[in-house]
Amino acid sequence: MEGGFGPIVAFEIFGIPVTQTVTTTWFIMAVLILYSYMATRRMTTVPRTLQNVTEILVDGINGLTRQSMGDKNIGFAPYMGTLIIFIAVANIAGLFGLRPPTADVNTTFALSIMTFLMIHFFGAKSQGTWNYLKGFTEPFTLLLPLNIMGELATPISLAFRLFGNIVGGLIIVNLTYSALGSLSSSLLGISVPLFQVGIPALIHVYFDLFAGILQSFIFAMLTMVFISIAID
Amino acid sequence: MYLTSYAALTGLKLGLVEPGWTFFFQIANTLILFLILKKLLFKPVTEFMQKRQETIAGSLEEARKKNLDAQALSAQYQEKLAQAREEGQGIVKAMEQEAEMTALQIKKEAQAEARKIKDDALKEIEREKVKAIQALKDEVAEMVVLAASQVVEKDFSADEHRAFIEKFIGEVGDTKWQN
Numbered sequence: 465m466e467g468g469f470g471p472i473v474a475f476e477i478f479g480i481p482v483t484q485t486v487t488t489t490w491f492i493m494a495v496l497i498l499y500s501y502m503a504t505r506r507m508t509t510v511p512r513t514l515q516n517v518t519e520i521l522v523d524g525i526n527g528l529t530r531q532s533m534g535d536k537n538i539g540f541a542p543y544m545g546t547l548i549i550f551i552a553v554a555n556i557a558g559l560f561g562l563r564p565p566t567a568d569v570n571t572t573f574a575l576s577i578m579t580f581l582m583i584h585f586f587g588a589k590s591q592g593t594w595n596y597l598k599g600f601t602e603p604f605t606l607l608l609p610l611n612i613m614g615e616l617a618t619p620i621s622l623a624f625r626l627f628g629n630i631v632g633g634l635i636i637v638n639l640t641y642s643a644l645g646s647l648s649s650s651l652l653g654i655s656v657p658l659f660q661v662g663i664p665a666l667i668h669v670y671f672d673l674f675a676g677i678l679q680s681f682i683f684a685m686l687t688m689v690f691i692s693i694a695i696d
Numbered sequence: 697m698y699l700t701s702y703a704a705l706t707g708l709k710l711g712l713v714e715p716g717w718t719f720f721f722q723i724a725n726t727l728i729l730f731l732i733l734k735k736l737l738f739k740p741v742t743e744f745m746q747k748r749q750e751t752i753a754g755s756l757e758e759a760r761k762k763n764l765d766a767q768a769l770s771a772q773y774q775e776k777l778a779q780a781r782e783e784g785q786g787i788v789k790a791m792e793q794e795a796e797m798t799a800l801q802i803k804k805e806a807q808a809e810a811r812k813i814k815d816d817a818l819k820e821i822e823r824e825k826v827k828a829i830q831a832l833k834d835e836v837a838e839m840v841v842l843a844a845s846q847v848v849e850k851d852f853s854a855d856e857h858r859a860f861i862e863k864f865i866g867e868v869g870d871t872k873w874q875n
Binding site: 523 | 706707710712713714716718719725726727734736737738739740741751
């Protein structure tokens, strides 16, 4: 890789650069919207293949939300589901040769800042703004700066956890590919990167599938937990 | 910052950790995706599953109710059936008794009839016998008179001796003809 592992600017509108991250996100959005449309177009009482998968997915997300936020907060399920599905698909994008949008701090910070805003908006909404703000001075006023720093640390840790995991995987996969490429040319003496066939599959399975899906769950679970703590 | 040099932006590789416009793009993208998925995926599927759950619960409840009804009905029918069987048995028994009684009566009547016929026949026979004896007596008396007149060779006046003869024959007849 030349010039590091950052995203490439795909094009620009009115001088605003649109990076690979954004275009890949648009592609993922298109796929997800198309999937949603296809899955819910003709729903039957006895579900068939696609509907089965969709029902398991939606039911799982509803169950997860109900489990970690309680029955009264089931309204958060669509947002949490969007988070899980989007982050999971974005993380897996590496499998299809795309640069994962989550390997960009802008994406992970966008998501974590939204979580941050939701935590404090819904916290203030359910407890009353004054009561909520007073909560930062507990157990005593001296801890106010610490409490504020702790709150500010939440989005940062959320964003960098996801970013670090995915970009780490991206870098390792890329390094493995170039290592295997140069190995095949130096060992076999041919310019065809033969060793790149098959061997990176394991690394993809771990970094893209396992870590990717795990991180999407962690991000959504933490968001749910933080919001429900703020609400209670 | 790349924002200062617009011209050569396309194709440029940005730094690994470089905040920029992408942040706002991604917030907008996430919100749009959330709204669309909520409307297109989460809401319809959740509602659909809920409706189906209610339908299934309703069907199960209905089935349970119907089952109970069926059981009650079955018990009712069985009771009715037992009742009917009992009734039927009663009717058959009554009929049998009646038939027996009728048969007995018929038999009695028949016996009475037969006895009557027999008695009548016996009476008739008796009558005929008496009649026959009487006729015989008359004939014998005549024959005796005829014979006696032949023997005496005299006009044995039948009228004169008839009473005597008849008395004689009558005495004889009563003892001898009886056998």
